[in-house]
Amino acid sequence: MYPFYESPTTLDEALRLKAEHGENARIIAGGTDLLVELDRGLRKTPDGNPPGLIDLTRIPGLAEIEETSGWIHLGPLVTHNQCVASPLIVEKAFPLARASWEVGAPQIRNRGTVAGNIITASPANDTIVPLLALDATVTVRSAARGDRHMALDRFLLDFRRVDLRPDEILARISFRAMTSQQDGAFVKLGLRRAQAITVVSVAVVAQFAGEDASAPVHFARISLGSVAPMVIRAKLAEESLRGQLLIDASIAEAARLAAQSASPIDDIRSSADYRRAMVETLVARALRQVAAAQSRAGWSDKPVTLWGATGGKWPVIKESSIVNGPSSIVNGNRIELTGGMSLLDSLRAAGFTGVKEGCAEGECGACTVFLDGMAIMACMAPAERAAGSEVVTVEGLGNMEQLHPVQATLVQSGGVQCGYCTPGFVMSAAKLLEERPRPTRAEAAEAFTGNFCRCTGYRKILDAVVAAGEKHPLY
Secondary structure: OOOOEEOOOOHHHHHHHHHHHHHHEEEEOOOOOHHHHHHOOOOOOOOOOOOEEEEOOOOOOOOOEEEEOOEEEEOOOOEHHHHHHOHHHHHHOHHHHHHHHOOOOHHHHOOOEHHHHHHHOOOOOOOHHHHHHOOOEEEEEEOOOEEEEEEHHHHEEEOOEEOOOOOEEEEEEEEEOOOOOEEEEEEEEOOOOOOOOOOEEEEEEEEEOOOOOOOOEEEEEEEEEOOOOOOEEOHHHHHHHOOOOOOHHHHHHHHHHHHHHOOOOOEOOEOHHHHHHHHHHHHHHHHHHHHOOOOOOOOOOOOOOOOOOOOOOOOOOOOOOOOOOOEEEEOOEEEEOOOOOEHHHHHHHOOOOOOOOOOOOOOOOOOEEEEOOEEEEHHHOEHHHHOOOEEEOHHHOOOOOOOOHHHHHHHHHOOOOOOOOHHHHHHHHHHHHHHOOOOOHHHHHHHOOOOOOOOOOHHHHHHHHHHHHHHOOOO
């Protein structure tokens, strides 16, 4: 899949390696886009070969979310789940928190990074939309020239193209923290409730001349996703709101102008006409949420992360006897996994066939494993990332003599069905019980947004998870 893999432990080392390899290497943080693209042969060097990987996830200090002098800074390893769970982001950059929550599923959000979302530069990528509305900037760094700072809208050049030179790494994302005079919303339309590529998305950030939305609009930023080659700002709509009250008439006019800014295409998810109509609908919806102070409606104060007690940061700092080197601890046993492939393929080659391949692109969750305590999709991680780390597969949760509580209740409820997806469901449920010993049905459903059952028997699976919490509340 890739010709070489480097795992630096400092940013300086990573910059040196990027300068050495140039266009022959790609930086990998989450890899939730990159691994799939490599598997499909979509990422090539100028010579037409697959690139090697320089993995940042062993470098401490790159997964920090910090506020200084009214600015919020995200390191290049900050994941979507970190944004969802961050009190700072929820309080002072809520559109980014909401958009991060819309990305994939918990296992993907535990690996996928905001920086990676920007670098991929798809107009359908969710977190670019609020970052543009937040007027974000990026800092890129090279060993030879140091830092370059630029506005995000300058960094995004075209469809899947960014202003990143062959020896540079995206080192930081920054934006001003929202004030008490500002509010914002993010709204996404997908073809299903989770694991959905965006049909249309909208982010709004508005500042008012007073303390709340009853005052005139001082300025507004409206950004649109999946309706042009890049994420765009609806500037005519923004200008129409300046000095206006957020009432039905001004909202309708801004929504109409926003739709005129869109230049969508027909594709498998939607027609261009439908997208344009939905821009008008969603911009109006987002502005109404802001006007009514309802942008946070339905938000959970304690979202399901499936990261256990790790805190969600890479690298996971843990007390362990695992030493550096090529071997991993898989289900308590030291083993050397074959590299050059996904962790899913490597685990199966090593005999851990409980890890299933249902899609190989992060859609079904059948390959869910724990990597250093976090639930991830094994098809979206390079095998080498498990070196020096601890991996748990479904074989490590229980056996015929002593089933895991979830396994036992799945049998009792009849939730096993064909069994192909079951290992992934068991892994997600086991991690959920670590976070919520007595999960509600809604929390169980939230945990399973990344797990797909082709037998369509979710009711009994949910019954089993709730029953496991009730029967084993101290688990």
